[in-house]
Amino acid sequence: MDKNDMIVTTNLSKSYDDKTHVLKDLNIVIRKGEWVNIMGPSGSGKTTLLNILSCLDRPTNGSIIINGTEVTKLSQNEMAKFRRENIGLVFQQYHLIPYLTALENVMLAQHFHSMVDEEEAKKALELVGLGHRLEHIPAHLSGGEQQRVSIARALINQPSLILADEPTGNLDRTNGKIILDLFKKLHKNGHTIVIVTHDPEIGMMGDRLIKLMDGRTVDERESA
Numbered sequence: 001m002d003k004n005d006m007i008v009t010t011n012l013s014k015s016y017d018d019k020t021h022v023l024k025d026l027n028i029v030i031r032k033g034e035w036v037n038i039m040g041p042s043g044s045g046k047t048t049l050l051n052i053l054s055c056l057d058r059p060t061n062g063s064i065i066i067n068g069t070e071v072t073k074l075s076q077n078e079m080a081k082f083r084r085e086n087i088g089l090v091f092q093q094y095h096l097i098p099y100l101t102a103l104e105n106v107m108l109a110q111h112f113h114s115m116v117d118e119e120e121a122k123k124a125l126e127l128v129g130l131g132h133r134l135e136h137i138p139a140h141l142s143g144g145e146q147q148r149v150s151i152a153r154a155l156i157n158q159p160s161l162i163l164a165d166e167p168t169g170n171l172d173r174t175n176g177k178i179i180l181d182l183f184k185k186l187h188k189n190g191h192t193i194v195i196v197t198h199d200p201e202i203g204m205m206g207d208r209l210i211k212l213m214d215g216r217t218v219d220e221r222e223s224a
């Protein structure tokens with residue numbers, strides 16, 4: 001383990017039952033500040049891997065060290081705390097609360113971090129270009145705007161690591177580009193970014209592409 005490593009997995013394996021061996025002995029190193037994309041066919045284990053890296057799920061075998069902490073040794077509560085303090089999550093579905101405004105959605109997330117601060121929440125929404133949509137509820141926002149609210153929400157604890165599962169999967173090209181520009185900005189600001197995607201255009205971005213096939217890494221290369 002090097003101090004410049006953000007994620008180190010050692011012989012990481014995940015089985016859901018005796019027959020479903022989804023991840024097989026993965027040894028992955030992601031450096032601090034890197035932007036890594038994970039691609040692979042449907043069912044290859046991408047979401048399973050991301051859920052484990054997000055501390056939402058546990059591997060069956062092997063270890064994961066994130067930012068110097070061996071998360072696989074933590075209790076359920078410690079893992080949740082670690083996630084809150086270190087990781088920002090972005091999903092394909094935005095998971096916003098439908099009856100709360102954009103600002104309230106971000107503030108609700110702050111509440112779970114015991115740090116409600118309206119000015120900070122406004123700043124996070126301004127950062128994603130939504131300073132003029134603070135009082136809108138999700139139904140009155142476009143898909144791209146909703147995804148930007150969810151990114152603002154993911155950023156409120158200034159996570160060093162941002163993990164995203166198909167963040168542009170529900171968006172058209174124009175909105176997808178806005179989200180990707182935002183990821184570029186976060187990458188430039190030093191965040192480590194890991195994105196699971198089917199989109200070959202995203203696959204070309206970032207620093208590195210990891211390809212999964214049947215639960216193993218089959219291809220790893222620098223992006224163009």
Ligand SMILES: Nc1ncnc2c1ncn2[C@@H]1O[C@H](COP(=O)(O)OP(=O)(O)OP(=O)(O)O)[C@@H](O)[C@H]1O
Nearest residue numbers: 016017020022040041042043044045046047048049
């Ligand atoms: N909770 C679960 N219980 C049993 N099997 C599961 C569970 N979650 C996922 N699987 C299986 O594990 C395999 C990998 O699923 P995963 O969602 O990680 O793939 P993926 O690469 O993200 O696929 P996609 O690109 O279609 O989203 C699939 O065969 C899936 O059916």
